[in-house]
Amino acid sequence: MSGDRGPRRRRRPEEAERAILAAARAFLEERPFREMTVEGVMVRTGLSRPAFYAYFRDRYDLITRLLEGIGGLLFALDWRWLSGGADGGEAREVLVDALRAGSQTFVDYGPVLRAIADAAGYDARVEEVYRYGLIERLVVAVGSRISRDVEAGISPGELDPEQTARALVLMTERYLLDAFGRPERRPSRRERAVVFGTLEEIWVRTLYGRA
Amino acid sequence: MSGDRGPRRRRRPEEAERAILAAARAFLEERPFREMTVEGVMVRTGLSRPAFYAYFRDRYDLITRLLEGIGGLLFALDWRWLSGGADGGEAREVLVDALRAGSQTFVDYGPVLRAIADAAGYDARVEEVYRYGLIERLVVAVGSRISRDVEAGISPGELDPEQTARALVLMTERYLLDAFGRPERRPSRRERAVVFGTLEEIWVRTLYGRA
DNA sequence: CCTGTTATTGACATTACGTCAATAGACACG
DNA sequence: CGTGTCTATTGACGTAATGTCAATAACAGG
Structure with missing residues (x-):
């Protein structure tokens, strides 16, 4: 008996949404984004494919939400950079510290971050969020820090x-993705x-x- | 009268293939890879969509061929790196020279290279060719050069x-793509x-x- | 035990893909 | 010039994945 999903079960929306996000993360720990289909994610939740669309517009919306979950961690790097004073020795320490934190984030969430980066090539909205909401933001933060250090x-x-x-x-983004972004x-x-x-x-x- | 493509025209296979490659290049000068469909390329050739499959397996095969066309230019960077002697002043000059040539290639073929990089996220075969046939090859060449310079x-x-x-x-790849890879x-x-x-x-x- | 709300889904329409048998240019030969 | 052969070309088909919607059924509250 294939397709027997048992009797219907009704969850609270919030719970179902979390289940879908978790299923997506689990999926991406095993296979790359290009193989991620809505069906492939939903079978892991016990819900039907159409249920997906009650919670997410499409799989790019899903990816965007995954990014939000990790984004906070990377935003923390912003003010690490900016908070450091501009005296010689400290600048280097702040940099090394931020690099270490950033690398650790990629170790922890490599495959998901990789999926987001890949999805940015698939969809204009994801590209927008990734490029301007994350990369460009880091560029600005790092740039203003460099600017200060140059003036100092x-x-x-x-x-x-x-x-x-x-x-x-x-460089840091691609090199870390290269090193830690492959599933398995x-x-x-x-x-x-x-x-x-x-x-x-x-x-x-x-x-x-x-x- | 939409769809009127006029009377059939018969070309020599080689000519048709070149026409398709040219149409793809032209397409990518205007729109990103994610919007490139087989139909979208073929309308520019005056041929029907199925004709495409007489010359290419799928659009990733097409992308691979486009890469071959440009690959030669980038391969030239290999031996520039390796040919340089290991004496102080010259090493830098060789490096700057190779960087300039590489940058120029991206200026000339930015959108196509960008499409290839994007397609590497879509298809395992393209990823293989791009990563191992191009990137990894450059990494090895540059790496052995650095190795020599360290020993020297x-x-x-x-x-x-x-x-x-x-x-x-x-870094060089992504930064150049970022700078010169956007259509229009x-x-x-x-x-x-x-x-x-x-x-x-x-x-x-x-x-x-x-x- | 009802009953209204709404989470869930079966079924449909759409789009792009890749294949293949049938069609019709162009060239070779008489 | 016919005319026949070869093969470039295409119409039509089957498939996979998407996104939508009306109908269904699970659960909460009375």
């Missing part, structure tokens, strides 16, 4: 603060250390010169 | 050659100079220290 004489004046910020942020491949502690060390080296050498 | 004492020993290469290559936005000479300067600054400071 800690960082070299040849750097264009905003462009340098954009290049470094994009938990990185070892050693791998994580090498990845983090590489990012630190490039950021520090670019902004503050040799260690 | 030109670059700092803290760098992990392969990982540093990967981070820098990914030809970059000004000034913009190009800023983008190129930023890349140069990060690469040089990372690998060879302050200018």
